[in-house]
Amino acid sequence: MSNPRWKCRPPGSNWGDFGPNDQLGRLNLLTPEKVKQGVAEVKTGERFCLSLPLDLPGGNRLNPRRHAPRLQPVSDGKNDYYNYPLCCEHPGATDVISDDCVVLYTQYSTQWDSLAHVGGLFDVDGDGTPQRVYYNGYRAGSHVVGETRPVNTVDRQTVNAGALGVENMAVAAIQGRAVLVNLHKHYGDDRVEVDYALLKSVLAADRITVEPGDMLCLYTGFADRVVQMAGDPDPAVLHGACAVLDGRDPELRDWITSSGIAALIADNYAVERRPTTKQPPSDGPFMPLHELCLFKLGLPLGELWYLAELASALESQGRSRFLLTAPPLRLPGAVGSPVTPVATI
Structure with a gap:
């Protein structure tokens, strides 16, 4: 058995058994x-x-390469959008919004x-x-x-x-x-x-x-x-x-x-x-x-x-x-x- 990406597969492997381009x-x-x-x-x-x-x-401490998620508010450079009253941009609006992003180690x-x-x-x-x-x-x-x-x-x-x-x-x-x-x-x-x-x-x-x-x-x-x-x-x-x-x-x-x-x-x-x-x-x-x-x-x-x-x-x-x-x-x-x-x- 061979494949465009390999001529030899590792012993004990199932490479190619599910198709030449299988990724599952x-x-x-x-x-x-x-x-x-x-x-x-x-x-x-x-x-x-x-x-x-x-x-x-x-x-x-369990793995120095990985860190806990860090949440932070979405920002447009002027405002952090967390507990943000929309009336600041749209006078008379009664909405208060929060929007966040995360730095996440998968x-x-x-x-x-x-x-x-x-x-x-x-x-x-x-x-x-x-x-x-x-x-x-x-x-x-x-x-x-x-x-x-x-x-x-x-x-x-x-x-x-x-x-x-x-x-x-x-x-x-x-x-x-x-x-x-x-x-x-x-x-x-x-x-x-x-x-x-x-x-x-x-x-x-x-x-x-x-x-x-x-x-x-x-x-x-x-x-x-x-x-x-x-x-x-x-x-x-x-x-x-x-x-x-x-x-x-x-x-x-x-x-x-x-x-x-x-x-x-x-x-x-x-x-x-x-x-x-x-x-x-x-x-x-x-x-x-x-x-x-x-x-x-x-x-x-x-x-x-x-x-x-x-x-x-x-x-x-x-x-x-x-x-x-x-x-x-x-x-x-x-x-x-x-x-x-x-x-x-």
Whole structure:
């Protein structure tokens, strides 16, 4: 199999399986039938917001590159339009208006990672020279535009994911059946690296079946700790809190590949532990699940979702499946997006 953008695809990848120009990856498995399966899980009509307040975690101590949203009034250079009486411009008008804008880091809080978020160095041309590429062979520089360079506040570069941007996920209108796995029930707040054996034991104990096209949600309790810290996160505590997937377990990676899940979602910071306690290879990925999911499989990752109330409700009803509706912002060229997911049970 080859493609105009690549002659060789990474081992274990599904590049080209959904078409030569596919930009959705495993979201293609969210078929109308999967949506109907999700709708069939609605029993009580209860709805749950699965987003944290977007100003959490708070500060930038968990990730120095990302900052909380900053709201400010819209201005025309003379007036700030907040609590603004229109009679100042239109005598006799009784309207008072407020209009704001926001500086927003798209992956600061509850988020989707698009397939342009993490790529890899791989010899797609078969000439012995690794190239910077993303899912389905889309190239850094020509499709995902922007370069790593020192910040210049006078001349900031333009960046744009002309391919694999998050708007593709928005147009796909992410909705379907999701399955929640309650890792917190089994492991509490302890930092446990969940490999395939541990995950398999939880699925068996809770009688959970995951089928192709399902979206898998992992409740660990991490986001609960973030909420409790009320905007003042303690990195020393959070980096050692709650369950995470063991991205260096090959059996777990094989299961993610073979399971056919359409999305992988967690309430923690990166789904997998970053960094892992296991010794990373000298020439491999720093984040192996991100490489597998985003780069090889086209499997979007959801991070820092708020799942506590949903988990409690499902547990009380002896259930694990629900209808999930979770499109990102339709923001062309973005590599990630805030999301306000809704679970309906």
